[in-house]
């Protein structure tokens with residue numbers, strides 16, 4: 001066995017540095033639509049990741065089409081992505097990525113880090129996924145310090161739009177999937193520390209209903225009440241997946257209308273759909289299109305659907321299982337007993353896997369309360385998970401792990 005210990009143990013000396021990086025990054029609001037905040041954080045990341053070497057560039061993303069308060073499509077500005085590529089021509093190349101946006105927008109009350117208890121760091125995005133940024137950086141630093149680094153190439157993508165479905169960075173992810181043999185993403189581990197096996201697919205949609213305004217008292221027959229029709233749509237939305245037990249739908253937002261004595265001419269809602277298989281996605285998508293078509297045919301109404309399934313399901317296929325087994329073995333060597341489980345959450349791993357890149361996407365920190373004001377990470381998981389990924393990378397680079405050579409149980 002090669003001597004990896006010195007390189008893996010070096011990570012322990014980085015503990016304080018890792019904690020302060022996460023605190024430093026979490027202090028900058030990087031809600032997905034806060035472009036000013038995203039740019040400020042990107043400047044920090046550029047400084048902090050520069051030491052890895054490689055070709056670094058920030059990439060302007062296309063805008064995202066969203067529906068404005070008048071029900072019209074409009075373009076929303078996104079932050080920039082950061083790409084770093086090292087040893088591009090190496091025969092074996094690993095893709096590593098994580099997002100730097102969070103679900104906490106600039107006006108959200110949760111903006112500061114605190115220490116709710118010994119060993120915990122609470123703050124917006126500390127687990128999802130600024131802790132993962134520190135894990136990725138530190139694991140790669142350990143690889144770069146080792147004599148085996150020259151044997152593998154790597155490519156990093158840090159994106160600003162994962163929490164809104166990666167509308168601007170999906171194409172960058174898809175093209176990276178074609179150039180690399182293995183994908184590692186640093187989304188948080190599941191509660192308790194397990195890795196993610198399979199992930200469900202996810203789609204975000206907006207429905208815009210337009211009717212006709214009219215005075216509710218004087219000429220009630222003339223109005224076409226957009227809220228009434230949207231209410232009917234939502235009730236019937238729940239009927240679209242009877243017989244599809246793996247499909248779930250969540251209406252997350254609704255808006256429209258004004259004074260109670262006016263039939264409203266505009267109403268909108270946003271909803272999310274989760275599926276486990278392509279077949280369910282197709283069946284549900286067909287049912288949805290039929291319902292929209294029927295309601296759109298109602299006299300005096302127009303009903304429009306925007307959005308799509310940006311993230312296909314990520315099944316636990318044979319190669320992903322191999323990768324998880326390799327990683328679990330690395331875990332054993334550093335005293336970690338790792339399991340993997342399915343997750344209802346979807347992410348960029350879904351996009352990479354759909355392009356054929358075998359991806360393990362939950363190599364970030366252990367934490368709890370993700371997407372809530374109680375989000376925290378377990379501080380000791382920073383070095384723990386960096387050691388895990390570092391050992392895996394070192395073994396890939398040294399040739400001890402021969403990728404695609406079957407792991408025997």
Ligand SMILES: [Zn+2]
Pocket residue numbers: 099128129162187188347
């Ligand atoms: Zn995330």
